[in-house]
Amino acid sequence: xxxxxxxxxxxxxxxxxxxxxxxxxxxxxxxxxxxxxxxxxxxxxxxxxxxxxxxxxxxxxxxxxxxxxxxxxxxxxxxxxxxxxxxxxxxxxxxxxxxxxxxxxxxxxxxxxxxxxxxxxxxxxxxxxxxxxxxxxxxxxxxxxxxxxxxxxxxxxxxxxxxxxxxxxxxxxxxxxxxxxxxxxxxxxxxxxxxxxxxxxxxxxxxxxxxxxxxxxxxxxxxxxxxxxxxxxxxxxxxx
Amino acid sequence: xxxxxxxxxxxxxxxxxxxxxxxxxxxxxxxxxxxxxxxxxxxxxxxxxxxxxxxxxxxxxxxxxxxxxxxxxxxxxxxxxxxxxxxxxxxxxxxxxxxxxxxxxxxxxxxxxxxxxxxxxxxxxxxxxxxxxxxxxxxxxxxxxxxxxxxxxxxxxxxxxxxxxxxxxxxxxxxxxxxxxxxxxxxxxxxxxxxxxxxxxxxxxxxxxxxxxxxxxxxxxxxxxxxxxxxxxxxxxxxx
DNA sequence: CGAATTGTTGAAGTGCTTCAAATAACGTGG
DNA sequence: CCACGTTATTTGAAGCACTTCAACAATTCG
Numbered sequence: 001x002x003x004x005x006x007x008x009x010x011x012x013x014x015x016x017x018x019x020x021x022x023x024x025x026x027x028x029x030x031x032x033x034x035x036x037x038x039x040x041x042x043x044x045x046x047x048x049x050x051x052x053x054x055x056x057x058x059x060x061x062x063x064x065x066x067x068x069x070x071x072x073x074x075x076x077x078x079x080x081x082x083x084x085x086x087x088x089x090x091x092x093x094x095x096x097x098x099x100x101x102x103x104x105x106x107x108x109x110x111x112x113x114x115x116x117x118x119x120x121x122x123x124x125x126x127x128x129x130x131x132x133x134x135x136x137x138x139x140x141x142x143x144x145x146x147x148x149x150x151x152x153x154x155x156x157x158x159x160x161x162x163x164x165x166x167x168x169x170x171x172x173x174x175x176x177x178x179x180x181x182x183x184x185x186x187x188x189x190x191x192x193x194x195x196x197x198x199x200x201x202x203x204x205x206x207x208x209x210x211x212x213x214x215x216x217x218x219x220x221x222x223x224x225x226x227x228x229x230x231x232x233x234x235x236x237x238x239x240x
Numbered sequence: 241x242x243x244x245x246x247x248x249x250x251x252x253x254x255x256x257x258x259x260x261x262x263x264x265x266x267x268x269x270x271x272x273x274x275x276x277x278x279x280x281x282x283x284x285x286x287x288x289x290x291x292x293x294x295x296x297x298x299x300x301x302x303x304x305x306x307x308x309x310x311x312x313x314x315x316x317x318x319x320x321x322x323x324x325x326x327x328x329x330x331x332x333x334x335x336x337x338x339x340x341x342x343x344x345x346x347x348x349x350x351x352x353x354x355x356x357x358x359x360x361x362x363x364x365x366x367x368x369x370x371x372x373x374x375x376x377x378x379x380x381x382x383x384x385x386x387x388x389x390x391x392x393x394x395x396x397x398x399x400x401x402x403x404x405x406x407x408x409x410x411x412x413x414x415x416x417x418x419x420x421x422x423x424x425x426x427x428x429x430x431x432x433x434x435x436x437x438x439x440x441x442x443x444x445x446x447x448x449x450x451x452x453x454x455x456x457x458x459x460x461x462x463x464x465x466x467x468x469x470x471x472x473x474x475x476x477x478x479x480x
Numbered sequence: 481c482g483a484a485t486t487g488t489t490g491a492a493g494t495g496c497t498t499c500a501a502a503t504a505a506c507g508t509g510g
Numbered sequence: 511c512c513a514c515g516t517t518a519t520t521t522g523a524a525g526c527a528c529t530t531c532a533a534c535a536a537t538t539c540g
Contacts, residue, residue: 065382067464073382088372093379117360124353127363130370132328137377139333142305142313144384145424149528176487184385186529191488208487208537224307389496416519426497431520448505448519 031112032105037061043096043104044085050092051109053126054085059102060173063094064181074182076136077174079163083129100173144184147224152183153193154223157203157211167216172209197222271352272345277301283336283344284325290332291349293366294325299342300413303334304421314422316376317414319403323369340413384424387464392423393433394463397443397451407456412449437462 034057037043043054046065061078075094078084086109087093098104116123143155156179160170172179176187176194183190194211197203202219204212213219274297277283283294286305296318303315303324315334318324326349327333338344356363383395396419400410412419416427416434423430434451437443442459444452453459 063378065378067382067386071386073385075378075381086371086374088368088375093375113364116363120357120360120363123356123360123363123367127367127370128328130367130374131326134326134370134374134377135328135333137374137381138303138305138315140381141315141377141384142307144381145313145421146307146311181385187487188489188530189528192528195488427519428498428521429496432496435520 031115032107035104035106037098037102037104039098039100041098041102043098044092046092046095048092050085050087050090052085053083053107053109053112054096055083055105055107056080057103057105060099061096061102061104062099062174062178062182063096065094072181073184074178076133076140077159077182084133086126086130086133099178149183149185149189150193150196150222151224152185153179153190154197154202154219155225156183157197157213158220158223158225160211161213161216161219168213170211170213172211271355272347275344275346277338277342277344279338279340281338281342283338284332286332286335288332290325290327290330292325293323293347293349293352294336295323295345295347296320297343297345300339301336301342301344302339302414302418302422303336305334312421313424314418316373316380317399317422324373326366326370326373339418389423389425389429390433390436390462391464392425393419393430394437394442394459395465396423397437397453398460398463398465400451401453401456401459408453410451410453412451 032055035043037059043061056078058080061084063075063078063084064072065075066072076084077099078096084096085092112126116126143152147155157170160172161167164170174182176190179185180187180190185193194203194205197219198205200218200222202213202215202222204214206212272295275283277299283301298320301318301324303318304312305315306312316324317339318336324336325332352366356366383392387395397410400412401407404410414422416430419425420427420430425433434443434445437459438445440458440462442453442455442462444454446452
């Protein structure tokens with residue numbers, strides 16, 4: 001888990017927040033420090049000071065919270081390009097941890113603030129990033145509150161696909177237990193739903209941590225995101 | 241449902257986001273237009289353009305999303321002082337609706353942006369507000385994903401109490417159905433949990449839409465927010 | 481190659497939902 | 511101000527989706 005002072009430009013590969021689209025790449029380039037982590041490597045803990053913004057360069061991480069009796073909720077899976085770590089309070093309410101070999105850039109908050117003070121566009125970008133995280137959180141509220149187990153797992157896969165370079169194949173850095181804690185399910189239920197989608201012909205499971213999408217439309221339909229409004233044919237699948 | 245052009249200062253009574261603490265009251269004062277709504281009055285619909293920020297002056301509102309088959313998830317209840325309406329995308333993903341007689345201020349987005357362009361502190365404030373909404377959404381993820389029905393309803397009451405002027409009495413503008421759609425439960429389950437907390441002696445129900453808190457500590461304990469870490473005596477209540 | 485970890489599948493249990501009915505609260509017009 | 515229809519809430523009983531417990535299979539790693 002080395003920490004270099006060398007600044008690096010965030011991976012231009014899988015960008016999730018249109019972050020490189022604006023002209024702020026140059027600004028960010030000389031601002032952050034890189035952290036390299038391996039599976040379960042802690043980026044920050046619940047209760048740590050919120051004194052920086054972070055961004056995933058490569059790999060996968062997650063934000064989570066654990067209740068006194070051990071119940072865990074993963075708030076979000078973070079993929080390359082994703083920003084995180086900004087909260088309103090003085091201390092983190094969620095912990096941040098790497099799921100596999102992961103590289104993260106750390107941007108000290110006061111430096112960002114100083115830049116934003118002089119560059120309104122940059123400040124606006126920070127605001128947009130926060131708003132995008134809020135949108136994602138709101139989507140997750142609908143998922144957790146009102147979707148069935150099958151819809152939840154299908155939605156999760158759709159989300160992974162959306163961020164993957166190949167929309168027909170996804171490699172999962174997280175375990176079934178991690179996915180369960182993200183979707184509000186047990187790991188057994190997650191596994192069962194994967195099997196069910198396999199039997200339905202929506203996906204194939206070449207390995208435990210890899211998913212091949214056989215029928216993208218069916219998957220979207222199961223997830224409750226019917227691509228074509230006029231043909232909600234498979235809506236019934238999720239309930240029958 | 242009238243719309244005046246007269247600008248008004250948001251109620252300085254129950255402020256939830258420390259919004260009046262900073263010196264931006266003067267700025268906001270001359271910026272917004274007031275909207276008066278009654279029960280079920282629509283502030284904006286899903287799909288409408290995201291061209292403004294809003295703030296509750298008085299009353300209560302909520303953000304919600306409805307699935308094609310009618311399932312509804314309320315993302316957040318909005319109380320006096322709360323800001324809302326800012327999203328990253330060009331259109332609203334959640335609709336906004338009043339729950340009772342409610343007054344809302346509407347701040348056109350481009351005007352806010354123009355002010356933020358010249359006043360970095362104001363821009364920072366907008367950012368902080370977005371981050372606070374994000375914190376609240378993350379808390380709700382834990383609630384929806386991992387808490388039991390009793391814990392959910394107790395947590396909901398704790399949240400209402402936190403925002404109420406009198407911490408021993410809360411008037412609820414929302415129906416049991418609204419609360420259910422907020423907590424990912426049916427209205428019957430919400431009602432049963434209210435009854436259960438009454439039998440436990442944590443609350444009294446002088447009217448259907450009013451709650452008197454008899455044992456604040458017990459309520460906090462049921463909600464999973466034990467005030468005193470060393471005495472998690474009642475943690476068992478939620479599960480027995 | 482064998483031990484440990486992770487994933488899958490089965491069977492029984494339970495917490496919440498669904499369906500149904502009764503009660504209470506509300507609003508409206510007489 | 512009260513009677514009445516309407517709507518919201520409470521409570522009961524049955525059903526079901528997901529969990530829990532348990533065993534087995536597959537994969538990983540020393």
